[in-house]
Amino acid sequence: MQSRLLESLLAQAKTTTDRVTWARAVCRGASHMARSGKYDAAFNSITAVRTQFGPSLHPEVASWLMLAEGILHFCRLNMVSAYDRIQRAYGLAIALKTESAIPSCAAWLALIELNARDHQKMIVHINEALTLSSATDHQARGRATLVVATALQLAGDFEHSRPWYEKARFHATSEGDEATVGAIIYNMAILRMIDIRLADAFDMNIESNIERAKAEAAGSGSFDFMTENSTQEPWRLLLKGQKYLLTGEFEEALKYLEPISTYGVTDPKSLPISILDRSWCMLKLGRLVESASLRLQAESMLVSVFDAEDRAYFLGRLSQLCRLHGEHERGQKFHELAIDSLAQYRKYQQELLDCLTHVTAIERYA
Numbered sequence: 001m002q003s004r005l006l007e008s009l010l011a012q013a014k015t016t017t018d019r020v021t022w023a024r025a026v027c028r029g030a031s032h033m034a035r036s037g038k039y040d041a042a043f044n045s046i047t048a049v050r051t052q053f054g055p056s057l058h059p060e061v062a063s064w065l066m067l068a069e070g071i072l073h074f075c076r077l078n079m080v081s082a083y084d085r086i087q088r089a090y091g092l093a094i095a096l097k098t099e100s101a102i103p104s105c106a107a108w109l110a111l112i113e114l115n116a117r118d119h120q121k122m123i124v125h126i127n128e129a130l131t132l133s134s135a136t137d138h139q140a141r142g143r144a145t146l147v148v149a150t151a152l153q154l155a156g157d158f159e160h161s162r163p164w165y166e167k168a169r170f171h172a173t174s175e176g177d178e179a180t181v182g183a184i185i186y187n188m189a190i191l192r193m194i195d196i197r198l199a200d201a202f203d204m205n206i207e208s209n210i211e212r213a214k215a216e217a218a219g220s221g222s223f224d225f226m227t228e229n230s231t232q233e234p235w236r237l238l239l240k241g242q243k244y245l246l247t248g249e250f251e252e253a254l255k256y257l258e259p260i261s262t263y264g265v266t267d268p269k270s271l272p273i274s275i276l277d278r279s280w281c282m283l284k285l286g287r288l289v290e291s292a293s294l295r296l297q298a299e300s301m302l303v304s305v306f307d308a309e310d311r312a313y314f315l316g317r318l319s320q321l322c323r324l325h326g327e328h329e330r331g332q333k334f335h336e337l338a339i340d341s342l343a344q345y346r347k348y349q350q351e352l353l354d355c356l357t358h359v360t361a362i363e364r365y366a
Helices: 006-014 019-035 037-054 059-075 079-093 103-115 120-131 138-154 158-174 177-199 207-227 235-246 250-263 269-285 289-298 308-324 328-356 360-365
Strands: none
Touching: 006 019, 006 120, 006 177, 019 037, 019 059, 019 177, 037 158, 059 103, 059 328, 079 103, 103 120, 103 235, 120 138, 120 328, 138 158, 138 177, 138 328, 158 177, 177 207, 177 235, 177 308, 235 250, 235 269, 235 328, 250 269, 269 289, 269 308, 289 308, 308 328
16 A cells, blocks of 8 residues: 555655755655655655755755755664764754754654663754654654653553544654554554563563453554555564464464574664563473473573663573472572562663653643
C-alpha cells in the first residue's frame, strides 16, 4: 500500500518548477522511505538532490538534506552518525534562519536523546519542536508528540501516554504518514511486552495483560505487512517470539526467535535476549540439555545487555533457568543481581517521569 504522504511528496516534486520546493519534497520523501525500510530508494533520492545542487547547496535545502541523511542513519541504527547529521541540520537551520526545518530537527534530536537517556537535552528539544512548530506542521509535531508518548509509557505512566499517542496519530493521519502510524502501534506493543516479560521473569502474575499484549503485537505486525514496512526486523521477530513465549506456545515462539541469530544485529541486546528466550522455550518443551546449552551461551553475552529494564529481565530469567536446571546457588546470585537492576529501572522511570511532568511546553500543548 503506497503511503498517501509519499504520493503527495512525489507528486509535488514532479510538478513544481521551484528547485527548493522540489528538493524539500524529495528530502521529505527520502525520510519517509527510510522510515519504511526502503533504504536504497532513500539513498538514491538524497543522492539526486546532492547531484542537482552540487557543492553550493541552498541553505534551506542543506538543512532538509542533512535531516534526511540523519533519519536514514537512524533507521539503519547508526545512532552516532544519525545524531551528528541531524545536529548539523539543526545548527545550520538556526544559523541561516531556516525556520521551517528547526522543529523537525529538534523533534528527531529529542527521539535520539530519549533512546540515549539524555533527558535534559531531550526536554529542550521537545520544547522547541512543540513551541516553534505551527499547528499544521504535522511532521514536527507528529514526531515530538510520539516522543512524549513513548517517554511517558517507558516511565510507567501508560494512562497519560495515551492522549499523546492520539495526538501523534492525529498528526500522522492528517497527512497520510503511515510510517509514523506504524511506529506508534509498534512502540505501544513493544513497551507493553517489555513490562509483561519483566513481570514474568520475576514470577509475577501476567494473565490479565496477556490478551491486550497479543492484540497489540498482532496489530503492529498486520499494519507493517499492509504498508510493506520492514524497519522493525529483527525486533518484529523478537516481539512475536516473546508474545508466543508468554502465552505458552513455545514451538511457535521458537519459529520467530531462532532466525534472529541469522541477522546482522546492530542492537547488541537483541541476540542474547533471543538466545535466553530460546533456552526458556526449550526448558518448557522438556529439552533440558539444549536449554542448558543456550542458557550458558546467553550468560556469556550478559555484558551486551546494559539498559536496566533489559538487564533486569535478562538476570531474572537467568535466575529462573538456573534454579530449574538445578543450579540453585547460581540462581540465587542472578536473582540478587536482577533485584538490583529492577531497582535501577524503577529509579530511571521515576527520574524520566519527573522530567516530563515539569516541562511547560508539554503542559501547554496538552
